[in-house]
Amino acid sequence: EDMSTLRALRAEHYPRATEHIPEMVAMITTLLEQGNAYMADGDVYFRIATFPAYGELSHLDRAGLRPGARVSTDKYDKESVSDFALWKKSQPGDEKLGAGWDAPFGLGRPGWHIECSAMSKRYLGDTLDIHAGGIDLMFPHHENEIAQSEAANHKTFARVWLHSEHLADATGEKMSKSAGAFTTLRDLLNAGHDPLAIRFFLIANAHYRARLRLSNETLHSAAEQVRRLREFADRVNRTQPAAEDDANFTARVAEVRTGYREALDDDLNLPHGIGLVFELIREANAALDAERVGEQGLAELRGLIDEVDAHLDVVHAEEPGLAEEVERLIAEREDARKSRDFAKADRIREDLRQRGIALEDSKEGVRWRRVK
Known part of the structure; x- marks a missing residue:
């Protein structure tokens, strides 16, 4: 509803991650077979060492990656601190929440990044013309998307990347839902x-x-x-x-x-x-x-x-039927003025004003515009 209010075009598909688990399992299986991924303690991780281009999008200094440097240093037995999860084994309570699926590598749930690669491949193919997103997603999310997609498909993942900056409040501080500082x-x-x-x-x-x-x-x-x-x-x-x-x-x-x-x-x-x-x-x-x-x-x-x-899309945009209705009322007002029924003419002008429409007489005729 909000997107329609802003006159944003609707997408053709709004896929749900839970409806595309088979595609994710298939991609993870390919990465395991190729040696781009490995299992550790029931989880599956992407082996970043097998993808030399990792970090090029965000100009990441891979040599400078240290434990805790923008990557989580969790307790799992990973080969490298920068390797990221493709699949996480089920934890107690996951199945009750509907967050556990069978896979050749064990009962579990997909990692955050693999969802996007699998679903975009399903609907848009191996290569996207344009991939957009917030600047905060460039690393690690988009870097991880590139690595797993290009390793699995052996094709360029996206030809063009567009990263938008944050929306800020009047002071310049980034709006943050988690901090409660945001406007809808x-x-x-x-x-x-x-x-x-x-x-x-x-x-x-x-x-x-x-x-x-x-x-x-x-x-x-x-x-x-x-x-x-x-x-x-x-x-x-x-x-x-x-x-x-x-x-x-x-x-x-x-x-x-x-x-x-x-x-x-x-x-x-x-x-x-x-x-x-x-x-x-x-x-x-x-x-x-x-x-x-x-x-x-x-x-x-x-x-x-x-x-x-x-x-x-702001010049010709109108509420459905609004322009026709206003023009009809303007014609009625002009007829009333010609008949010297000025009370009716004034009433029409006032009714339109109450609806946020102002009439202006000009040499080209009567013009109307929105007002507050």
């Missing part, structure tokens, strides 16, 4: 923040590899940016073309569109691309005021808006 989407909605503004804040406020600070101020700023984008798109759609195009302005729109694409090609630098778009909006409003935007210029602006919104 519903908290923000209950505080009156627009879900489209929250979406814009999350994807366009800062580069995905930079820490993102959440505050009322940053959310209000995002809401203002969404408002400006929507109002500009509405103005472009309502504007009649000038008699002639200003060739310099039309070229400027094309230049910004190219710059926007280049920003996204540069490690998905959406914030920089959006910055270019807002610079153009100021210039475009001045050009529209001066009637320097003809058919070609308007077409270029619409193309840019559509391209940007294909990523942001």
Whole structure:
């Protein structure tokens, strides 16, 4: 429900680890047969010494690994302190919790890392085009995924890796569920923040590899940016073309569109691309005021808006049927004004205002926008 509120596309599959134990057992069996894994005291561990590329993703200094250095020094009889568990033997009470499965190497449960490798192989194949995750998962989780997957499948595990930084509070401290210092989407909605503004804040406020600070101020700023984008798109759609195009302005729109694409090609630098778009909006409003935007210029602006919104999904996003209903009420209000029934016209305006919709009369006609 929360992801739908943020207009996030749904995945095609939401696999459960408990439904893919056979795939995990098969992969562990392959690793054991190849000598990439070994048994110790009923557990199965991955032998990192058999995978020389271990640590390349996170630029890990393997020579510097010491007991206690970001790896758990448990009591089990491992060959190396940095070897990680693929399978853990059952402990008293595991079966009562439904956490025990039969395997050729004994009754037990899979390790955390093998689940991801087995399920991704099942649905996405041996090689992923893009693997994303939080920066805290790079080591050891993603390093372990790479090691066990590439050792078992003899193919590159992921072509591109994207690691996002943490969401932080207003002070810059990382939000942590375990510490109780976190904010939910519903908290923000209950505080009156627009879900489209929250979406814009999350994807366009800062580069995905930079820490993102959440505050009322940053959310209000995002809401203002969404408002400006929507109002500009509405103005472009309502504007009649000038008699002639200003060739310099039309070229400027094309230049910004190219710059926007280049920003996204540069490690998905959406914030920089959006910055270019807002610079153009100021210039475009001045050009529209001066009637320097003809058919070609308007077409270029619409193309840019559509391209940007294909990523942001905040300009054309509406509640189902809302736009049609508002336009119908605007037409009723205009009819009432023509009939000099100003009481009805005022009542329609007030009803829309109560629903967070403001009407603005302009030379292009009546415009509407969301307000708080």
